[in-house]
Amino acid sequence: MTTNAVPVTATAEPRLRTARRVKDYAIAYSFIAPWLLGFLCFTIGPMIVSFLLSFTQYSVTSAPKWIGLRNYVDIFTVDPQFWIALGVTLKFVIISVPLKLAFSLAVAMLLHGNYRGVGVYRTIFYVPSLIGGSVAVAEMWRQLFGLNGAVNNILQFLFGVPGDNWIANPNTALWTLILLVIWQFGSPMLIFLAGLRQIPKELYEAAAVDGANGVVRFFRITVPMLTPIIFFNLVMQLIHGFTTFTQSYLITSGGPLNRTLFYALYLYQHAFQFFDMGYACALAWILLAIVGTATALVFKSSSAWVYYESERGA
Amino acid sequence: MKRWARVSSAAVLVATLLPGTAWAHMKRDESTTIRIAWWGNQEIDNRMLKVIKLFEAKYPNINVQPEYMANKDYWTKMNTEAAGGNLPDVMMMDYAYIRNYVKNNFLVDLTPYTKNGSIHVNDVNPADLQGGKVNGKLYAINIGDNAPAMLYDPQLFKKAGVPVPKPGYTWDDLAKVATQIRNKLGKQGVYGIEPYDNVNMFFPYYLRQRGLTLYNAQGTGLGYKDDSLLANFFAYWQNLIKKGVAAPPSVTQSISDPTDELIVHGKCPFLNVWSNQAVYISEAAGKNLKLLPLPTLPGGKDGLWIKASALWSATTQSKHLDADLKWIDFFTNDLQAQLTFGAEFGIPISQKVQQHLYTRLGPLYRTEYDYIQYVKKHSRPIDPPDPPVASKIRQIFSTIQQAVNYLQTTPEAAAQQFRQQAEVAFRQGS
Known part of the structure; x- marks a missing residue:
């Protein structure tokens, strides 16, 4: 490993340096002050409050009542819906995240070339990610996969088979939502595109000289060189996946038969439908622990499969 | 130049930091502004905004800031x-929340x-104020009377050649009529009935016919002991689904608005509604729908009840109680306002208003009015307000009912499951 440490200059006038450093900090902090203020007031503050509320029974309109660990105990011992919501969310994450990554990488590979109009295509393919979380798209999805929706019309036209109500069928409802989030592949795609540009062309040229075909080049050069990007996208999508809310709230409301009862939706129900804010806060902290654990596991595993160019033995 | 820039940017900063109210105070005049909040739909919102215009015309020094959703x-x-x-200064209240x-x-x-x-109630039958009372004090003024009902489509009955059931018809009659209609018109995709969202209306009604209630008097548990009641209730609907008479959940599950119901599309003769929805849904359907009471239980009690569909309350956080009272009084008694509002929230409580509307609103209003008069004679007082955990219980019930409708569970198992989960909810809520 090459050392590129900057030599530390001897401090000739320490007091002047300190004064200057204070001034530097003051300026730096004043620049980030608006963000910092927002962070303290709207992120850290509510987090502390929500942690405290998770030990209370709080119906919003009357004052919170301290009940110790009861919310947490109830969640794990007498709440079958919690386990259902957790199961649905895990299933959703395990299926949708790899599919979304694979799909966005595939599209990125397609758009990596330098042909005419590629910029336009990149923009077009990013559009679903911009509008995907919106109410309009959710409504569109309901119509598309409904009993008389476009999907069934196409099936009828192509194969002559009548379709089902995909959203109301307990076996397919979750899949329509998975399809929706995969369709929003824009941001991982953009990051993959940037990653693809970083891969040195010489590697491909050398491989081509050695007679490696496209598939070999993909698996031996592209994928290994992209692993840091895959890792980043994986972590981001994992967190997104666990906190998915809008799609199930708007399209299926958790039904049919709780098959799309995402964790975040279940939490929302407790907070804003049942007005059981303390319980909802406890659910939120458990979710944080779960997402944190999942992320930590991915980080832990990264040394085994993520390859950083800078780590190359010098 | 540099200094000028600094001064101006400081000025901009100050201006943005000034709270909006500071500006409002600078152009102070004699008018007061009150916030009025209600829930509604497109139709209700449009009408309410028109009523607010009338109110502001009558009281030029009061501005209304509407809040609706x-x-x-x-x-x-x-x-x-x-x-x-x-x-807000005045808010729409509901029986479930007033306590x-x-x-x-x-x-x-x-x-x-x-x-x-200040609020004129001389033209009101005292019984119609009852819904706004807590511990003998009046905290809210009823906007309109409502009752559970079956909306039906007379044309579909005619088309099928099946006579419309008469008030007093039984649960068995309902199943029979639904089956006949399905048999006659099933080829055209018409179902006989829908398995409705039963926890808000049909199941409490079913219990009331047996002299029971969904919740006990203290609101600390279920009000019935025998799980076979719920099992039989579930079985009634599940059988109709199994026979293909009632629309299966794959058809009904994705209906999200009453104006998209099967009855609107001519695919079902019945819809279980609150009576005030009759006008709205009929207009969406573009046909003259009518109201029937719910099915009766031979030898049973009257299950129907009258409920204030919504009420007006002034809040203690308001600083303009005078204006609040003027609004409530205006809404309750002003003939033009009531005509404009068109009884969207059920039959208004002022008898003067009722007479005024009877000849001036369409035939649907008269259907609704006559129905409420019928219910007044064939009902018992409303059950006590739902306990706070009711919203959770409703969710539990509808999830279990879904499993029943999807034929994923037996009525007996579903009934037991409901009790188990409801008891946990009660324990947590208390």
Whole structure:
């Protein structure tokens, strides 16, 4: 490993340096002050409050009542819906995240070339990610996969088979939502595109000289060189996946038969439908622990499969 | 130049930091502004905004700032505002929430203001004020009377050649009629009935016919002991689904708005509604739908009840009680306002208003009015308000009912499951 440490200059006038450093900090902090203020007031503050509320029974309109660990105990011992919501969310994450990554990488590979109009295509393919979380798209999805929706019309036209109500069928409802989030592949795609540009062309040229075909080049050069990007996208999508809310709230409301009862939706129900804010806060902290654990596991595993160019033995 | 830039940017900063109210105070005049909140739909909102225009024309020194949203979001918003000390001056209240709001001292006791005539209630039958009373004090004024009902499509009956059931028809009659219609018109995709969202209306009704209630008097548990009641109730609907008479959930599950119901599309003769929805849904359907009571139980009790569909309350967080009272009085008694509002929230409580509307609103209003008169003779007083955990219980019930409708569970297992989960909810809620 090459050392590129900057030599530390001897401090000739320490007091002047300190004064200057204070001034530097003051300026730096004043620049980030608006963000910092927002962070303290709207992120850290509510987090502390929500942690405290998770030990209370709080119906919003009357004052919170301290009940110790009861919310947490109830969640794990007498709440079958919690386990259902957790199961649905895990299933959703395990299926949708790899599919979304694979799909966005595939599209990125397609758009990596330098042909005419590629910029336009990149923009077009990013559009679903911009509008995907919106109410309009959710409504569109309901119509598309409904009993008389476009999907069934196409099936009828192509194969002559009548379709089902995909959203109301307990076996397919979750899949329509998975399809929706995969369709929003824009941001991982953009990051993959940037990653693809970083891969040195010489590697491909050398491989081509050695007679490696496209598939070999993909698996031996592209994928290994992209692993840091895959890792980043994986972590981001994992967190997104666990906190998915809008799609199930708007399209299926958790039904049919709780098959799309995402964790975040279940939490929302407790907070804003049942007005059981303390319980909802406890659910939120458990979710944080779960997402944190999942992320930590991915980080832990990264040394085994993520390859950083800078780590190359010098 | 540099200094000028600095001064101007400072000025901009100050201007943005100035709270909006500071500007408002600078152009102070004699008018007061009150916030009025309600839940509704497109139709209700449009009409309410017109009524507000009339109110502002009558009281030029009062401005109204409306706050309206769908019922689903309304209580989320109100509860949050209540917790933040920021309730509107006048808010629409519901029977399910009034106790909790009174307990937390959010509502003004209106009793003295009905006595001194600020809110004119001389034309009101005292029974119609009952829904707004808590512990003998009046905290809310009923906007309109409502009752559970079956909306039906006379044309579909005619088309099938099946006679419309007469009030007093039984549960068995209902199943029979639905089966006949399905047999006659099934080829055209018409179902006989739908398995309705039963926890808000049909199941409490079913229990009331047996002299029972869904919740016990203290609101600490279920009000019935025998799980075979719920099992039989579930079995009634499940059988109709199994026979293909009732629409399966794959058809009904994705209906999200009453104006998209099967009855609107001519695919079902019945829809279980609150009577005030009759006008709205009929207009969406573009046909003259009519109202029937719910099926009776031979030898059983009257199951129907009258409910205030919505009420007006003045909140203790308001600083303009005078204006609040003027609004409530205006809405309750002004003939033009009531004509404009068109009884969207059921039959208005003022008898003068009722007479005024009877000849001036369409035939649907008369259907609704006559139906409420019928129910007044064939009903028992409303059950006590739902306990706070009711929203959770409703969710539990509808999930279990879904499993029944999807034929994923037996009625017996479903009934037991409901009790188990409801008891946990009660324990947590208390």
